[in-house]
Structure formats: C-alpha cells, structure tokens
Amino acid sequence: MVKAHYPESLNEALTIKAEKKDQSLLVMGGSDVMVVHKTAPDVIYLNSIAGLKYVEQTEEYLRIGAGCTYAELIDDELVPGILRDTMREIASPAIRNVGTVVGNICNASPAGDTLPVLYAMDAVVVAAGMDDNGKKIERRIPIDKFILGVRKIDLRENEIVSAVEIPRSSYEGMTKLSHTKVGARKAEAIAKLSFAGICKVENGKIADIRIAFGSVGITVLRQRDIEEMIAGTPVSELEGKKADILARYAEVLHPISDQRSTEGYRKKVCLNLLEDFLNNICE
C-alpha cells in the first residue's frame, strides 16, 4: 500500500520526512517521478505547500522557492533572463505548468536543462531538515557539490530541498549571458548537449567568465582552472588565446555516443558554441 501525504507547510513535510526517512518519496511536479514509475510506501506531495512558492531577493541572493513551476518563473521578472529563456525551451506547456527547477536539480540527470546555467551562476541548494528535537535546520550546498552523479545528490534522508539561491552578482552586471540547448527538435526534446556562458567585460578586460556544458558527462562540466586562466585577459588579446582555450576544453570534453547523438557531434558543437561565445564576447 502506498500512503499519500499532502502537507500544507514545509514544517509538516519535514516532520513526515523525519519519520519516514528513506521509506518516503518526495514529489514536486512529478514530471520525472511519473515517467520512471518510482514509488515508495509513503509519497509526500510537496506541490500543495503554498509557502514554497515564492521568488525573493536579498542583498546578495535571488531565492527561488522549491514550489515554483517553470511557467511561474518564466513570467517572473526577478528571475534572470538567461534562466527564463532556458526554461522556455524545456518540454512543452503541460510539463512547464508542473515541472520545477528544484525537481530538475534533484533529479540530477546529465541532461537537466537548467543545470548548466545554474552551475555557471554558482547556484546554492538549500536543504532543510528537522533535527531530533523538532528544530528546523538548513544546509546550504553549492550546486556542483550537491549533484554527485547521475541521479545522485547530497541529500540526507530527513531533508527536503526548500529553495535554490542564485548570487545576484552572477548575472547582474554581467555583460554577456548566453545559453544554447541543442536538441533534436524544438519541443519535447532531451538535450544532446547544452552550453552556458556568462561573462563580464570591464575596462576592456574579461573580469569574470563562467562556462558550463551539459549532457556531455555524468554531471555538468565546468572548468574553473580554464576560466581563471581566461580571466584578466584584455579583450584585444582574446583572439590570440582562442586556439589555446578551445584546445584546453577539447581536452576535457569527453561526451559519449548514444541513441541521441554522437561523441563527435557533441564535442564539435560544444566547441563551436564556445568559439562563437568568445568571438562575440563584446556584443
């Protein structure tokens, strides 16, 4: 028998979770859960929690409540344009009406469409839990530490992700934010690969640059060492460095061939998109 829970608050959900632990399954929009026929003795439906549906700004962060659907976020002007554009290309209206960014993160698929942008933005996952005394505790985990592998996340058995936080500095003041999803068609397609590039050109120099690739490995690929090498480069010298940058990424990109695409294509297009990003960095 399966018992369905419809908690009305995060605390109520955390209480159930603390009790049922790994015997329970969290469901937000259910659009990933549904297709894999996953179930558990206790199913906790989180989409009934009104308190998880919010977008708010602090001085440092944009905080997106775990309950926000794609459709809601696409219409929310506080959400950075690059993330909204990314969400517009996910699935189809029906899925966007139920699917959530937090679901996308917790599902930890290599092809999760929001992940490259979130990695590039250094997003932080907020995991809430209840300790033995019934006290709520929060852990804040950088996304690249939270996602451990294919469908593997750093979430404890009494925890629920309550929000995702995006540093405002990762998009405000950035001069170029670019995302491309490469799928086999324009709707309802799992990405063959995706690219996110964010950078800030200041006083003729690349002050900050973040580059992430999706669907080319078990998790999103982001090479901070190469980014650091590029940072500080005067724009006028970028052309000269381009071949070296591309060669470095070529060395670390190891996509596979599968039923959706080929290794050669994935790699070539990743590099094409990166090169295009570098070529147009001042646009």
Place this chain on the structure above:
Amino acid sequence: MKDISVPVEKKDHRMKMSGRAEYTADMKLPGMLYSSFVRSEVPHALIKDIKLPELPDGYFSVSGSDIPNNHCACITDEQPVFADKEVMFVGEAILLICGPDEKTVKKLCAETEVIYEELPAVVSLDEATEVALGYEYHKGDTETAFNNADKVISETFRTGYQEQAYIETQSAVGVWDKDKGKAILYGSMQCPYYVHSALMHSFELDESHVRVVQEVTGGGFGGKEDFPSLLGCQAVAAARKSGHPVRIILNRREDMSVTTKRHPAILKYDAALDKEGHITGLRADIRMDSGAYPGLTSVVMQRTLLAALGVYKIDNLDVKGRAMTTNLVNNGAYRGFGAPQAFFAIETLMNHIADKLGVSPLSYRQMHFVKQGDETGTGGKFWHHVPIPEMIEKAEEMSDYSRKYAEYARPQSGRYRKGIGMSIFFHGCGFTGSAEKDFIKSKLTLHKYADDRVEILASNTDMGQGLKTTFSKIAAKVLDIPYEQIIIENPDTDRVPNSGPTVASRSLMIDGKLIERAAERLKAIWEPGKEQEIMEQYKEDRECVPWDIEKFHGDAYPTFSWGLNVVELQEDTLTGNTDLLGVWGVYDVGHVIDERIMEGQAQGGILQGIGYGSMEHMEAFKGRIRQNSFTDYMIPTAMDTVNNGIAFIDNLYKDGPFGAKGAGELTLVGAAPAYEAAVEQASGRHFMEIPLTPERILLAE
C-alpha cells in the same frame, strides 16, 4: 447539397472529441485474461530449451505447438506465429503468457528462461548476402547510352528506418467460441480481411468460422496493415488454449522494437548524360533490408522500382532491386510504401547533376518531365493529363521559389544560411499491378433500411484519416439525401463483404467509386419506406497495357496522383540544426472530396516526410532497435514547422468518385528530398543519406 469538397463534420468527430470512443484497450469481456510476451533476446539462435516458472492456476503459456498451422499468412507464410525452433530477430515472439492479473503475467514472463544456441547473425543491410526476393526491368539500350555518354554520374544513396508512430499501440482481443469452433478477433487494424485470412490459415478454419471486428483505431500509416494478422493469430491461440478471451496490448517500447517499419535501403544510381546534359540512360540498383521475414516486402519493392526514375522520361533503363534477408525486425508498410526511398534518391540525383552542370535544379528537371501519352518505365502509358506545369506555376506563386533559389545561391556568410529546395513526384494510385482485378475483387453493399437511412457495408477502415466521412459524403451526394442519413460502422467480417484492405491509397478511389455506382443504382430504384439493398463489385474496363509481373511490364497503376513540395529553411552552421521558414505542397488528387480532411492529410503527410528526411533517426544496434521510445525516436512537433501552405489542383479522373484519385500517401512521398535540397543549398554541400540529421550535416557522425 453543396460541392462535395465543402467540409462536413467528421463522422467520428463527436465520439472522439468527447472521449467516448472505445479503443481495444477499453474492452472488458467477462473472464478476459491479460497477456505478455516472452521474446527473443538475441538476433539469431536455436532455441534449446525453455524453462517456465510454475504457472499458478488460471495462467497459461501459449506457443507455436498450440496452433494447428504455426505459420502466419501474409503474402507468403514463412513467418511462424511463435518461433519454435529458431529465433530470427531480437523481439520475435516465443511465448505468450496469459492470466487474470497483469502484473503476475509480466512477472512470469520475466522469470521464463530461454536457452539459446546462438548462430551467426546478419545485423545490417551492408553485411547481408542472402537475397530474399528481387525484380528488374529494362528499357531501350542502356549499354549504348552509357557507351556514348558524354559524362556518367554515379551516386549511392541511403535511407533509414521510419517508424509509423501511431498513437495507439498494436492491440487485439482474441476470443474462441468453443461451441461453434469459431475464432473471433477484435482489434486495432487497417485490413480486417487480411486478419480473417490469416486466422483461417493458421487455425485451419473455413470462412464462416472466423470473425474479425475492427475497433476504433488510433492511427495506422501502414503499420497496421500486416502486423495485426500476427497479433490476431497470437491472441486467438491464447483464447483457444485458455478458454477465455485474451487481450494483447503492446507497450510502446515493445511496439517500436518488434513491429514493421519502412525498409532501409541503399540505392545506387548511374546516369549517362549527353552533351547538353540530358539523361540518356539510367541504371538503378536498389537493395532493401527485408528483415527476417519478407512479409509485404515484394510489393513494397515493386513500388520502389516503379518510382526509381521519378517523374522523368528516360528512354534507356536498367532498374534492379533486391530485398536482403537480415536478422532484424521485419520491415513492411509505411505510407508511401517503397516510393519515398526512390523519390529521395532520384530527386537528389537530379539536384546533384544540375549542380554539377551549373544549371538550376528546376530548369534541369524541365528538360526531362514526362507528359500525357508518354510511355512509363515499364512500357505502360501515362494515360491522363500530367499537371506538372500548373503545379510549378502554383508553387512559384505560393513560395516564390525561383527568386529565392537565385538569392540563396549567392555566397552567404554568418551563422545562419538559407536554402530552398523543390521536389516533384507521383504516387501510383491503388494496388501495384493487377491485384485489384486478380486478387482483391472488391465487393460492397449499400443497405437501405425502412426508415430510409442507408448503411455502407464495406471492409475499409477509418483509422483517423476520415474514410467514414468521405464514403458517406459520396453516398449522400449521389442519393441526394442528408449526410446524417448515412450509417457507417467499423467493419465486422460477419456483416460486411470484402471490399479489400485500407492500404495503397486505394479505398476512396476504388471503393469510393463502387459506392458512387451503387448509390446511382439505388437511387434509380429508391422506394421510400422500403428496405432495399445494392451490391456492387469491382470491374476493370479501362484501356491499359496489361501488367505482367514476370516481365515487370505494363501499366502498374490505373493512374497517378502528382505532387510538388517546396521547403525553405535556414541552417545554424554552429549546430547543424535547421529552422523551417516555409513549407509548401501542391497536389493533384483528382478532386478533393473533403477540403478539411485533405488539408489534414497534406499537413500530416508533409511533416512525416520532413521527419523522414531530417530527424527520424532509428538504427539497429547489435540487432536491437535503439530508438524505441518517443523520447529517443524524434518525430516533428508543431513547433518544428511553420504554417504549411497547401494547394490542390483539379484533374478529374473518370474512374474515381467525383473525379477523385489516391491521396493518402502522396503527401508524404516528396518532402524528404525537398528538405534535403534546401539543406544542400544552405550548407553548400551534397549529402547522400537520410535522415539528414545535424550530426550528418556537420559531418560528425
């Protein structure tokens, strides 16, 4: 009544829109059992042993030994209903386990162990050496044409699988009436009488001891032409053994892995050109993957060969085709039935030659078009008007093709590059060869009830394409009674005569004509308030060059439908992805019987054709279909196209009702080469293979 083309409400509209339509999956018969298959896990092996788990009470395992004649009739009968000694492809059915609980049935299947002795397997067309069947035909003197050629151009084209992707998977419910010794089958299908014959054959029954009923059918596209015969035999075998009705419903992955698909093909062409660039001789050598069992392959291949020279008059021809046996899933019927492969090749060849000669593809085609009175490749005749000039004029008006072609031919730069492509094609209407006359001999009945409603009794099926509506319109218009007064039900072989299968774009043209004639006769004797009946039978009295299959000579079709597609797109040079900017279709289907239905046929057909040419990538990997879900097998969505521009040209055909000709398949046939031509112009490269995926466009396979 207004002009017959004016759309009416489809006969099945309310039932489907309200959700009341009941499909096979909705059937619940008392005592009905669920079922699941044990299927081959290997491409080729001897079955050494089958270790069944202990079956609980009420559960049955059904195999070939439960069938009087374990051969499934489909043209030939090589294919066993259940593999007994040897498996020939991954997914071939070995056992069906049935019982009252679906989960238990699945569990029992998973627990069944089949011990194989693996044999060498042929898992690609390239490595196939065994010829399943073949045809060839010749015309003129090809050798001299090639000896005297100014230039010879040789190219080899490849086409892939295409999956019909009907929304409703294959499904059937079998019943065995023990008292009467009668097999009854309900299911999703295109051809009730094919299933009927197959059941007679496998269960050694006479006509009156088999009953087949078509249920509401959620799409077919050819995929439910032959496969339901196999499924039907499997369901009835289980019902006969268990004494219960047995339901079989394939799940999507299973359906995509084990049902028939469009034949992959390799098409090798040599063209001899004279000084002016005219094609003076053409050699085509075509190989197709038949799969493990030939099924419909012979007829599919005939159509491929008949389309091999396209819409062109070429006097010297050597056309040869061979279907190769592989240890892969069987291939069969898919809308277009062998023609899309050939039109892709010949149309692309024409583009490539034009390009090599430095002339525009359209003007190069214009040097070769057939016209009324010309001989066909097989010594038949184009008896009727060939409307290519009007179609081009219409297409130019709608798409501005020539101006755009010239514009995009200039050097382009930047990330996005544009291209426009055109294809011109025909579809031979109805069955290939003399099958209508010699084999189908279609019969149908109009039955008038005392309340003056008239029922059409025919075995043709509506699978969404709108046949119930168009048939009814024809009867209503001739009888001059309201359309609502016509009754047409899903066929039940206990009630309807055999008016043939619903395939080959034949139903409306052939059987629609019988309805027209029957209605004229009924009208002449019409007595209000009286029950009356008219039976009409196919007869052939037109002028023709008789078809001879041995010599592959004569008129293969009574007439042709004609089509023209234009595709305009832009290619993203970074990703190889394309955005369609314009898609146009101009068609001659004789006369349109219902504008809305025909518009639907055209919109869907073009998009299926573009899918075939662009994204519908399916491959067998180590003998296993790799893209066997809608997540991995990509069919285009509405987001992938624009508002396609469609136009029809009237070209009345006297042997079709109200002048109508075959229409269903035509709309798919030419889209792939038009798409490919547009990509070639945008990218400045020639390609030889479809689907032309971004991987292929960027040469990164």
